[in-house]
Amino acid sequence: MADIDVLVIGAGMVGLGVGRALANSGKSVIIVDKNPSFGEETSSRNSEVIHAGMYYPTNSLKAQLCVRGNELIYEYCDARGIMANPISKLILATNDTEIDRLHKIFEQGQINNVPNMRIIESAEIKKLEPAIDAKLAIYAPTSGIMDSHSIMLALLGEIEDNGGALARNSPFLGAKRENGEWMIEIGGEETTKISANTLILSAGLWSGAVAKNVEGLEEKFIPQVKYAKGNYFRYMGKAPFSRLIYPIPNHGGLGIHLTPDAAGHARFGPDVEVVEEIDYRVNESRRELFAQSIKSYWPQVDENLLSPDYAGIRPKIGKDVESFTDFQILDEKDHYLKGLICLFGIDSPGLTSSLAIGEYVAKMGALA
Numbered sequence: 001m002a003d004i005d006v007l008v009i010g011a012g013m014v015g016l017g018v019g020r021a022l023a024n025s026g027k028s029v030i031i032v033d034k035n036p037s038f039g040e041e042t043s044s045r046n047s048e049v050i051h052a053g054m055y056y057p058t059n060s061l062k063a064q065l066c067v068r069g070n071e072l073i074y075e076y077c078d079a080r081g082i083m084a085n086p087i088s089k090l091i092l093a094t095n096d097t098e099i100d101r102l103h104k105i106f107e108q109g110q111i112n113n114v115p116n117m118r119i120i121e122s123a124e125i126k127k128l129e130p131a132i133d134a135k136l137a138i139y140a141p142t143s144g145i146m147d148s149h150s151i152m153l154a155l156l157g158e159i160e161d162n163g164g165a166l167a168r169n170s171p172f173l174g175a176k177r178e179n180g181e182w183m184i185e186i187g188g189e190e191t192t193k194i195s196a197n198t199l200i201l202s203a204g205l206w207s208g209a210v211a212k213n214v215e216g217l218e219e220k221f222i223p224q225v226k227y228a229k230g231n232y233f234r235y236m237g238k239a240p241f242s243r244l245i246y247p248i249p250n251h252g253g254l255g256i257h258l259t260p261d262a263a264g265h266a267r268f269g270p271d272v273e274v275v276e277e278i279d280y281r282v283n284e285s286r287r288e289l290f291a292q293s294i295k296s297y298w299p300q301v302d303e304n305l306l307s308p309d310y311a312g313i314r315p316k317i318g319k320d321v322e323s324f325t326d327f328q329i330l331d332e333k334d335h336y337l338k339g340l341i342c343l344f345g346i347d348s349p350g351l352t353s354s355l356a357i358g359e360y361v362a363k364m365g366a367l368a
């Protein structure tokens, strides 16, 4: 008999969401992370936006899990007193060529069942956000912001309440199938072995590297992970906005958007910068690009008040970072290995989708 039912590699928001769903369904769960704590990589280096789900192609996992995840995040936070605030979002068309694209995003949102979106014209945009200069906008009332650190803490708490645990400073080294179970080697101060019925790879930027250490997993099922950095700049002056302000998406990202904070300041980002290494330093040379993009919808912005803030990196698995690629959640029917679930390419909207990914994985055949 295996030591535990499930071992999850990676304690980001997604690994924790998956671990929590399985722990709640009665499985014994251990999550391992190479870092001293949970959520120290992509899950703490993002926009913390609760996406509504209008950007993603029909029936894609991103469309389904984002729309469902949006609902679940609000419910989860509401029940636990965690901040999740539907401050709403405006997606802006600032010129005629963007108007067509705006309508396409709106139609896609309708297909994806995003609730209560509306197209609004410049007079209503001015009423909602007087500093914005735009011709047309999508108003999405279910978009919002969340306190993802508190959500992760609560998810871990639930896993622990069900008898599960997070093993910190515990890098996954390798796994092979022995006697119908996974025998898993974990590093750290001492190397240990643990057996599990199900092994779940949720290692974000390292998902490709981790998958290569699973014996028997054919290389053709392991995508090459490319790194698309997103830099953020903080606005040091007052920013007169109360909603999320987004341009039309471009170049593999959702555009350099504005997230207001409670103190009346704002953060801008992320952009998309292809990088070769995981290096979280902000590329300050992007300031001019930021200023240009922001000016297209907020002409009064003072670019001298833009100060480098932080950066995160998206794990992209497409042929290039600009093309749409869906989340990949593979099990035995995809890669022919029993008791193995691989999560690849969990970039945006991974945070929003995390609880829905948990629900989805908990239903997968490999866990029967």
Ligand SMILES: Cc1cc2nc3c(=O)[nH]c(=O)nc-3n(C[C@H](O)[C@H](O)[C@H](O)COP(=O)(O)OP(=O)(O)OC[C@H]3O[C@@H](n4cnc5c(N)ncnc54)[C@H](O)[C@@H]3O)c2cc1C
Pocket (backbone or CB within 6 Å): 009, 010, 011, 012, 013, 014, 015, 016, 032, 033, 034, 035, 038, 039, 040, 041, 042, 043, 044, 045, 046, 047, 048, 049, 050, 051, 170, 171, 172, 173, 202, 203, 204, 205, 206, 210, 229, 230, 231, 270, 311, 312, 313, 314, 315, 346, 347, 348, 349, 350, 351, 352, 353
């Ligand atoms: C710039 C940017 C902005 C974003 N904005 C949003 C947003 O506003 N809304 C939204 O919904 N999504 C957003 N996302 C996407 C979201 O942040 C990610 O989809 C989500 O955080 C992915 O979580 P994860 O658990 O898969 O990965 P991670 O948080 O990276 O977790 C993976 C974990 O695996 C661990 N690990 C790796 N290798 C090993 C190993 N060998 N052994 C043990 N542990 C290992 C790592 O230490 C890490 O803790 C954004 C992403 C970026 C980069």
